[in-house]
Amino acid sequence: MSEFPTKTEVVVIGAGIAGTMTAYQLAKRGVPVVLCEKGRVAGEQSSRNWGWVRKQGRDPREIPAIIESLRIWEELEKEIEADVGWQKGGTLYIAKDDDDLAYFEHWLGFARDYQLDSRMLSPDEVDELTGSEGRKWKGGLYTPSDGRAEPAKAAPAVAKAVERLGGTVLTGCAVRTVESAAGKVTGVVTEKGTIACQAVVCAAGAWSSLFSGNLGHAFPQLKVKASVLRTKPAPLITETSVSSPGASIRRRQDGGYTMARSGNSYFEIVPDAFRYFRSFLPALNTSMKPRLRVGGAFFEELVRPKRWNGDQVTPFEQTRVLDPTPHQGTLREVLAAARTNFPQLGQLEIAETWAGMIEVTPDAIPVWSGVDNLEGYYIATGFSGHGFGMGAATGLLMSELVMDGRARVDLSPFRLSRFTDGSKLELNAR
Numbered sequence: 557m558s559e560f561p562t563k564t565e566v567v568v569i570g571a572g573i574a575g576t577m578t579a580y581q582l583a584k585r586g587v588p589v590v591l592c593e594k595g596r597v598a599g600e601q602s603s604r605n606w607g608w609v610r611k612q613g614r615d616p617r618e619i620p621a622i623i624e625s626l627r628i629w630e631e632l633e634k635e636i637e638a639d640v641g642w643q644k645g646g647t648l649y650i651a652k653d654d655d656d657l658a659y660f661e662h663w664l665g666f667a668r669d670y671q672l673d674s675r676m677l678s679p680d681e682v683d684e685l686t687g688s689e690g691r692k693w694k695g696g697l698y699t700p701s702d703g704r705a706e707p708a709k710a711a712p713a714v715a716k717a718v719e720r721l722g723g724t725v726l727t728g729c730a731v732r733t734v735e736s737a738a739g740k741v742t743g744v745v746t747e748k749g750t751i752a753c754q755a756v757v758c759a760a761g762a763w764s765s766l767f768s769g770n771l772g773h774a775f776p777q778l779k780v781k782a783s784v785l786r787t788k789p790a791p792l793i794t795e796t797s798v799s800s801p802g803a804s805i806r807r808r809q810d811g812g813y814t815m816a817r818s819g820n821s822y823f824e825i826v827p828d829a830f831r832y833f834r835s836f837l838p839a840l841n842t843s844m845k846p847r848l849r850v851g852g853a854f855f856e857e858l859v860r861p862k863r864w865n866g867d868q869v870t871p872f873e874q875t876r877v878l879d880p881t882p883h884q885g886t887l888r889e890v891l892a893a894a895r896t897n898f899p900q901l902g903q904l905e906i907a908e909t910w911a912g913m914i915e916v917t918p919d920a921i922p923v924w925s926g927v928d929n930l931e932g933y934y935i936a937t938g939f940s941g942h943g944f945g946m947g948a949a950t951g952l953l954m955s956e957l958v959m960d961g962r963a964r965v966d967l968s969p970f971r972l973s974r975f976t977d978g979s980k981l982e983l984n985a986r
């Protein structure tokens with residue numbers, strides 16, 4: 557590593573897809589930027605996700621941004637001259653019953669408003685797209701222009717591009733706090749020293765509320781654990797990412813499949829759960845349907861400090877990489893469902909299992925926002941289980957917000973103050 561940078565214009569906290577893409581867009585504009593990561597690039601959610609990059613099924617408020625995101629993903633490999641595993645294979649949700657079909661029709665109303673290429677598929681068309689014979693599902697919702705990328709490759713490739721453009725990427729470098737004077741950001745204190753700057757973007761994933769809380773800007777954010785498996789190489793049946801009852805599958809570059817299922821998440825009861833319980837009640841009833849658990853995290857978070865100074869060791873240094881244990885029972889069920897739904901995949905074998913902590917907001921849409929009373933402090937987080945696909949737009953929109961004071965899409969639904977200004981939170985997740 558070159559010399560520790562004591563001065564820059566913007567510090568970005570967190571080298572997941574949101575932080576790397578933000579640093580990339582800033583560096584592209586010629587803005588001096590330092591990206592600080594407490595662990596390793598994409599160590600948390602951004603390397604652990606399914607890799608779906610989709611417009612399909614989105615909250616309508618996110619659609620203008622996800623259109624921008626897809627546009628960037630499509631050009632990214634050429635632009636940064638690196639492999640991120642991009643493939644435009646589409647997204648398919650298979651309907652198991654009439655309720656699913658009705659929901660898909662309802663969502664298509666939003667797709668039409670934005671002229672998306674999403675459409676319903678007949679049972680025969682679902683069979684054809686998935687190489688099935690005689691499965692005759694009820695039908696499906698299909699968006700051919702959606703895509704996928706390899707989570708393990710994307711953020712690391714973007715971080716390298718940041719460095720090529722003159723930005724600095726510091727790993728193993730937790731940001732402890734932000735310094736300010738007269739209500740304006742003046743710098744950050746990291747575990748390795750202080751960096752003077754004019755703006756800070758907190759893209760700290762599951763840690764964003766804790767970090768911002770120390771500055772007086774906590775917001776409702778909880779974590780749910782989701783487990784994933786990848787198989788050994790198996791026949792290519794479709795390039796489309798498919799959500800089927802009990803098993804969602806995505807073809808991988810290595811010839812295997814990444815598999816999991818929606819609604820397989822576990823929500824650990826932690827002290828913040830009591831603090832934010834009322835705000836999250838509607839979200840707990842959506843298709844995410846996390847099962848409730850009490851585990852060691854309760855006591856860990858109970859004793860975790862909520863306030864600290866820049867000269868103290870922080871929770872960010874104490875947990876370099878959030879690496880939860882996968883739920884093997886759930887994953888065995890996923891594999892069994894995949895075998896039943898797609899017998900044409902043959903004898904599927906598990907190559908690896910893992911889990912990730914998804915951070916959610918009560919209305920399941922992100923925060924892309926500045927904050928009151930601290931000029932130069934911005935937050936990009938709360939992606940609620942679908943921020944990998946949105947990562948490219950996050951970078952663009954945050955770079956515009958920081959540098960121009962506004963972004964090309966309306967960011968008002970994503971303002972932080974929606975949690976405190978008396979607004980009724982709207983939840984569109986199913």
Ligand SMILES: Cc1cc2nc3c(=O)[nH]c(=O)nc-3n(C[C@H](O)[C@H](O)[C@H](O)COP(=O)(O)OP(=O)(O)OC[C@H]3O[C@@H](n4cnc5c(N)ncnc54)[C@H](O)[C@@H]3O)c2cc1C
Nearest residue numbers: 570572573574594602605606608731761912942943944945
């Ligand atoms: C199992 C699973 C499946 C998913 N599937 C999909 C999918 O198919 N499609 C999709 O769009 N999304 C999906 N998601 C969601 C997606 O992965 C996340 O929304 C996205 O990766 C969030 O990116 P991020 O950069 O905000 O956060 P993260 O990737 O979590 O990165 C935050 C980073 O900040 C660092 N950090 C925190 N605090 C500090 C500090 N104080 N100083 C320095 N560094 C700090 C952390 O170490 C971490 O590396 C899935 C998530 C999971 C877990």
